[in-house]
Amino acid sequence: MTKLRVRGLTKVFGSQPRRALELMEQGYQRPEILERTGQLLAVADVDLDIDEGELFVIMGLSGSGKSTVIRMLNRLIEPTAGTIELDGEYIDALSPAGLRRMRQQKMSMVFQHFALFPHRTVGENAAYGLKVQGVGEDERRARAIEALETVGLGDRVDAYPHEMSGGMQQRVGLARGLATEADILLMDEPFSALDPLIRRDMQDLLAELQSGLDRTIVFITHDLNEAMRLGDRICVLKDGRVVQVGTGPEIIDNPANQYVEDFVSDVDRSRVLTAEQVMRAPRRTYRPSDSPREVLEWLDEQEFNGVYVLDDQERILGVARDDRLVKGIRDGVTRVGDLVIEDYASAGPDTLLSDLAAIAAHHTVPIPVLDREGRLLGVVPRARLLGALSNEEVPANA
Numbered sequence: 356m357t358k359l360r361v362r363g364l365t366k367v368f369g370s371q372p373r374r375a376l377e378l379m380e381q382g383y384q385r386p387e388i389l390e391r392t393g394q395l396l397a398v399a400d401v402d403l404d405i406d407e408g409e410l411f412v413i414m415g416l417s418g419s420g421k422s423t424v425i426r427m428l429n430r431l432i433e434p435t436a437g438t439i440e441l442d443g444e445y446i447d448a449l450s451p452a453g454l455r456r457m458r459q460q461k462m463s464m465v466f467q468h469f470a471l472f473p474h475r476t477v478g479e480n481a482a483y484g485l486k487v488q489g490v491g492e493d494e495r496r497a498r499a500i501e502a503l504e505t506v507g508l509g510d511r512v513d514a515y516p517h518e519m520s521g522g523m524q525q526r527v528g529l530a531r532g533l534a535t536e537a538d539i540l541l542m543d544e545p546f547s548a549l550d551p552l553i554r555r556d557m558q559d560l561l562a563e564l565q566s567g568l569d570r571t572i573v574f575i576t577h578d579l580n581e582a583m584r585l586g587d588r589i590c591v592l593k594d595g596r597v598v599q600v601g602t603g604p605e606i607i608d609n610p611a612n613q614y615v616e617d618f619v620s621d622v623d624r625s626r627v628l629t630a631e632q633v634m635r636a637p638r639r640t641y642r643p644s645d646s647p648r649e650v651l652e653w654l655d656e657q658e659f660n661g662v663y664v665l666d667d668q669e670r671i672l673g674v675a676r677d678d679r680l681v682k683g684i685r686d687g688v689t690r691v692g693d694l695v696i697e698d699y700a701s702a703g704p705d706t707l708l709s710d711l712a713a714i715a716a717h718h719t720v721p722i723p724v725l726d727r728e729g730r731l732l733g734v735v736p737r738a739r740l741l742g743a744l745s746n747e748e749v750p751a752n753a
Contacts, residue, residue: 356406356407357404357405357406357407358405358406358407358408358409358441358442358538358539358571359403359404359405359428359439359440359441359539359571359573360403360404360405360438360439360440361401361402361403361404361405361428361437361438361439361440362402362437362438363400363401363402363436363437363438364398364400364401364402364403364424364427364434364436364437364438364439365379365396365398365399365400365401365434365435365436365437366396366397366398366420366423366427366432366434366435366595367394367395367396367397367435368394368395368397369392369393369394369395370394371392371393371394372394372435374392374394375388375392375394375396376435376436378391378392379396379399379400384594385399385594385595386594396594396595397420397423397595398420398423398424398427398595399420399594399595399596400437400596401420401424401437401592401595401596401597402597403590403597403600405571405573406571406587407571408569408570408571409571409572409587409588410565410572410574410585410586410587411571411572411573411574411586411587411588411589411590412574412575412576412582412585412586412588412589412590413425413573413574413575413589413590413592414575414576414577414578414579414582414589414590414591414592415577415591415592415593416577416593417577418594419577419592419593419594419595420592420594420595420596421575421576421577421592422543422544422575423595424575424592425541425543425573425575426543427439428446428462428539428541428573429446429457429458429462429464429541430446430447430449430454431464434447441457441461441462441538441539442538459484459487459488459535460488460535460537461537461538461539462537462538462539462540462541463484463531463532463533463535463537463539463540463541464532464540464541464542464543465525465528465529465531465532465540465541465542465543465545466528466543466545467543467544467545467547467548468548470528471516471524471527471528472516473515473516473517474515475515475516476512476513476514476515477503477508477511477512477513477514477515477516477519477527478496478499478500478503478512478513479499480516480527480531481499481502481503481527481530481531481534482495482496482498482499482531482534483531484531484532484534484535484537485498485499485534485535488535498534498536499512499530499534500512501534502530502531502533502534503526503527503530505530505533505564506526506527506529506530506533506560506564507526507560508523508526508527508530511523520553521548521549521550521553522549522550522553522556522557525545525546525548525549525557526557526560528545529545529557529560529561529564533564533568537570538570538571539570539571539572539573540570540571540572540573541572541573542572542573542574542575543575544575544576544577545557545574546558546576546581547576547577547578554581558581558584558585561585562584562585574586579618579619579621579622580622580623580626582603583603583607583622583623583626583627584626584627586602586603587602588600588601588602589601589602589603589606591606591611591615591618593614598611598612598614598615599611599612599615603627604627604628604629604632606619607619607622607624607627607628608632623709624708624743624744624746625707625708625709625712625744626707626708626709627707627708628707628708628743629704629705629706629707629708630702630703630704630705630706630708630711630722630724630735631704631705631724631732631733632743633708633735633739633740633743634704634724634732634733634734634735634739635733635734635735635736635739636733636734637662637663637721637723637731637733637734638657639653639662640662640663640664640665640731641662641663641664641665641675641691642664642665642666642667642691642692643664643666643672643690643691643692643693643695644690644691644692645664645690645691645692646689646690646691647675647680647683647684647688647689647690647691647694648680648684650662650675650680650691651677651680651681651684654675654677654680655677659677659720660676660677660719660720661674661675661676661677661719661720662674662675662720663675663699663720663723663731663734664691664692664695665731668728668730669730669731670728670729670730670731671699671701671723671725671729671731672692672695673695673696673697673698673699674695674696674697674698674699674720675691675694675695676696676719679694679695679696680694699718699720699723700714700717700718700722701722701723701724701725702714702722702723702724702725702735703724703725703726703727704724704726704732706724708740708743708744711735711740712740712744715735715737715740718737720734721734721735721736721737721739722734722735722736722740
């Protein structure tokens with residue numbers, strides 16, 4: 356369900372925006388418009404559909420227009436043209452009083468530089484949005500404490516910002532956004548001022564919180580790995596225009612143009628692609644009643660060490676390994692199901708390739724990918740995994 360719908364969103368900085376809009380409609384790009392008119396086309400004809408409960412990332416290099424876009428969503432910057440709908444209500448048409456209510460109740464914002472009041476305690480900072488809403492003091496404090504506990508700062512309610520590290524201050528900023536219980540959380544490069552390790556911790560925290568809170572989040576970043584790690588979908592901007600919108604794997608596998616391809620060339624694929632993107636159907640599986648000799652002959656033909664044995668529900672009973680099969684045949688065993696071992700590791704569809712690599716290093720058979728009920732969806736052979744990590748095309752049957 357679409358929560359936020361944006362159409363034709365445009366921002367021109369300058370005293371003669373109409374002339375810039377005319378040139379934009381004629382197909383002129385930002386540099387040409389600036390040269391001809393002296394007007395800066397910061398954002399040009401942006402269309403977006405952001406779903407309820409989605410963590411939607413807008414990313415691009417410095418000057419791409421991403422921060423201007425997010426500030427137009429709550430009208431901290433007034434659009435020059437275009438429409439913004441939140442739950443079917445046009446934000447760009449709201450009166451000043453209606454805009455204040457929208458900001459207080461429906462949209463919270465977390466800034467890059469924390470924006471904490473130094474003379475207020477952590478609890479008071481976290482409760483500030485509630486104070487603006489007119490919430491009573493007791494309820495404000497209770498909700499602020501709950502939000503601070505959510506971000507791991509429940510014991511610092513009465514501390515002051517100067518007594519806290521940068522990462523802790525940003526947690527307070529996040530708690531302030533959560534405390535209002537707004538439908539949408541706008542986050543403008545919230546972690547970019549943090550040290551790399553603290554930044555990683557904050558990314559982990561946001562991902563964990565989102566899995567439980569299911570808020571609609573619009574997240575701005577210039578860091579591609581951060582975008583790929585956090586975003587359900589990603590919008591790539593260049594010179595104020597949308598270049599591509601898609602999931603991380605979609606953008607990596609099918610870049611819209613050379614700009615996007617160059618942009619994603621250095622991304623850590625192991626932390627973006629998942630087992631579901633690289634798995635294939637198993638070449639063969641067996642049932643418990645099948646003959647050990649038949650299984651061994653197939654393994655010998657394929658030059659494999661083992662194969663999975665499944666029950667009638669497509670769940671793995673174990674691995675039929677060549678050395679066990681040889682011994683079983685000598686001992687007169689007639690059912691392969693009596694020879695399987697459970698010495699295997701599995702993955703889910705969403706398992707990252709970085710995690711699969713650690714498994715594959717000690718695994719003699721392709722890694723099985725299982726659904727929530729434990730049924731086999733596909734397998735990831737080592738060659739296929741290495742090919743995906745190195746961005747080399749691997750044959751479909753590898």
